[in-house]
Amino acid sequence: MNAVVKPAPPIEDPRITVPVGTPADLLDANARAFLADLHDRFDARRLALLATRRSRQAAFDAGALPDFRTATRSIRESEWRVAPLPAALRDRRVEITGPVDPKMVINALNSGANCYMADFEDSTSPTWDNLLTGQRALREAIDGTLAFTSPAGKRYALKPEDQRAVLIVRPRGWHLDEKHVRIDGAPMSGALFDAGLFAFHNAHALAAKDRGPYFYIPKLQSMEEAQLWDDVLAHVERTLGLPAGQIRVTVLIETLPAVFEMDEILHALKDRIAGLNCGRWDYIFSYLKTFRRHRDRVLPERAQVTMTQPFLKAYSELLVQTCHRRGAHAMGGMAAQIPIAGDDAANDAAMARVRADKLREVTAGHDGTWVAHPALIPLAKQIFDERMRGPHQHAMTRDDVLVDRDDLIAPSIGTISRGGFDGNVEVCVRYIAAWLDGNGCVPIHHMMEDAATAEIARAQLWQWLHYADDGHAPLHLDDGTAIDEALLDRVLLSLPSKLAGQAIPGAARVPEAIALLEDLTHRDTLEDFLTLPAYARLD
Known part of the structure; x- marks a missing residue:
């Protein structure tokens, strides 16, 4: 690893403002200068890509349909593979997700899952206090010092490091601002703030343990948005003195436009990507939003929009085929059920739905899955252990999957x-x-x-x-x-x-x-x- 040279403390930059009372140990002058540099270099591209999203949606509203890009056909049809997986990310059969408060961080890392996705996005309400508490909790967890005592006096502490889940952080998507950090009066990108501040404080400690940093990238809609992430993270590596490719990512395919660019997204990030994930709930939301003006594609009630609906089945199986062709993990989606206390029949029914969903995923070739509650980890792990004897299923190439544009946008019945x-x-x-x-x-x-x-x-x-x-x-x-x-x-x-x-x-x-x-x-x-x-x- 390259030697790290600590820069001299920069002169306070009046362009950068944060709320009064912000803890100096999290956002000192060095950290603020690091974040401002990310903003200066990359925010204009982010805003331009968001404008492209709006133009694309206007075309959908006018009747256009999403499709595979003709200009990138060579990427889809040529043979290439992503960089080899790091050891810590080879086996990801069960991942738990949740917010970044100290109690959750401890419980998730101690849960017995292979990985914990610490979520600054969909599971976290981005109050300034929540964001800073989450950044501090993750830093202390990496240091091994994180502890928490509940109001009732119950104490939570981390297990030994070799018994903890591998940490993967999900920053916010490109569309969200961080209004509390302003540079020349403009709000910073929430994505750049979350990922940048986490890397600034923890990249070297994680790299020394061969644990990343690792990120889950949300809400991408195109290869250009993936390329922006690759450029940002390459710059972070250079600035912090990390080897190229030290930061690894997994991308959530949770927008309808992105499913038509999975090969292109893998290619844009091929030196650092570890896999794609079926972010099913956001994907359903994206289908609704993309086709908001298409009367022939209105979905039935949410309970009927399961992964057996044709458009969702096609999406998940194409993701498996695409990832395994390129040497990347194909991660399954979230089981949102939680245990039902006091009603055995209802709980048994809920667990049966989880069991069926995880069995579908492992049979389809997924290399791992998500749960939202620690109590579901043994169930998900048992199903994957029984049917996935190695660390992954990359050998299951799913050559039988033949999916075209119409399969991916098929209307639903209900x-x-x-x-x-x-x-x-x-x-x-x-x-x-x-x-x-x-x-x-x-x-x-x-x-x-x-x-x-x-x-x-x-x-x-x-x-x-x-x-x-x-x-x-x-x-x-x-x-x-x-x-x-x-x-x-x-x-x-x-x-x-x-x-x-x-x-x-x-x-x-x-x-x-x-x-x-x-x-x-x-x-x-x-x-x-x-x-x-x-x-x-x-x-």
């Missing part, structure tokens, strides 16, 4: 029940209320809901309600009730009394959440992300 409609409203309101209160990961009706699952519910409500635009007849519930604004208003009016007396996160912000959901669903255009208008309300 219905919308009153329970499905009401459930979407409740999930949206409860999640938004919790998020505004600083909690980005919320158990609701025995499912671990995060921003991705809430986005499905919110986008479905908008699309169902706006189906009658341009002269179409409205959609109906399976009992014949018209889906219109009057139906939504009735459900919203009844919700406060339904939730009254329940100990739910963010209960005091339920009225604010109702008002925000009402605004978002009545708008003429589907908002790209609910977290964009909600972020303005966070501290």
Whole structure:
């Protein structure tokens, strides 16, 4: 490893501002200068790529369909492979995901999973306190000093290092700003802040242990967005004196445009990529958003949009085939179920659904899977241990998979029940209320809901309600009730009394959440992300 030369403390740069009282050990002058350099070098490209996203969506709104790119056919058809996997990422059969508060960090690292994805994105409400607490917790975990004592006096401590999960950090996507760090008055990219600050503090300690740094990259829509990440991380390596390719990434394929560029995304990152992941919940949300104006591709209620739907089956199997051809891991998706205490029959049914989902994944050729709750780790591990005897399944090339454009965008068959409609409203309101209160990961009706699952519910409500635009007849519930604004208003009016007396996160912000959901669903255009208008309300 190259010798590290500590730079002299830079002169305070008046262009860079952070909130008064920000801990100096996390954001001293060196750290701020490092972040400002990332902003200066890369933010203009980020903003240009976001503009390209908007243009692309406008074409979809006008009737265009996503497809494979003709100009990159040679990348898809030629033979090449990604860099060999590091030892720490060869076996990833079970990964746990969750937010970055100290208790979660300890429990996840101690959970028995192979890897822990520490999530600054969909599972974390990005209050300034949450972000700094998360960065500190991860730094202390890497140092081995992290401990936590609950208000009830229960103490949490890390297991020995050789018994901990491998840490992988998910920064926010390119679309999110970090308003608390401003450079020349402009907000910094949340992605650059999260990844940059984590690397600044921890890259050398992790590299010395042969543990990365490792990142999960979210929300990509194109090879150009992947190339931007590669350029950012290469610059981080040079600046911090790390070997080229020391930082490794796994990319979540969780947008519909990205599924048509999986080879290109792997190629753009081929010297540092370890795999692709089926980010199923955000992928469903992206399908809804991409086809928000396509009346022939309206999805049924969320419970019916399972991985057996043709467009999702095609997506997951093409991902396996693509990854294994290139020597990369094909990671399965999230099991959002959580154990149900006090109801054995309901719990058995929930665990049966998890078992069937993980069996589907390992049989299809996935090299690992995700769970949201530590109690699901033994179940997922048992299924993968029984059917994946080696560290991965790269030899399963899935040459039988023949997927074209139409398979990946196939319409779905199903219905919308009153329970499905009401459930979407409740999930949206409860999640938004919790998020505004600083909690980005919320158990609701025995499912671990995060921003991705809430986005499905919110986008479905908008699309169902706006189906009658341009002269179409409205959609109906399976009992014949018209889906219109009057139906939504009735459900919203009844919700406060339904939730009254329940100990739910963010209960005091339920009225604010109702008002925000009402605004978002009545708008003429589907908002790209609910977290964009909600972020303005966070501290």
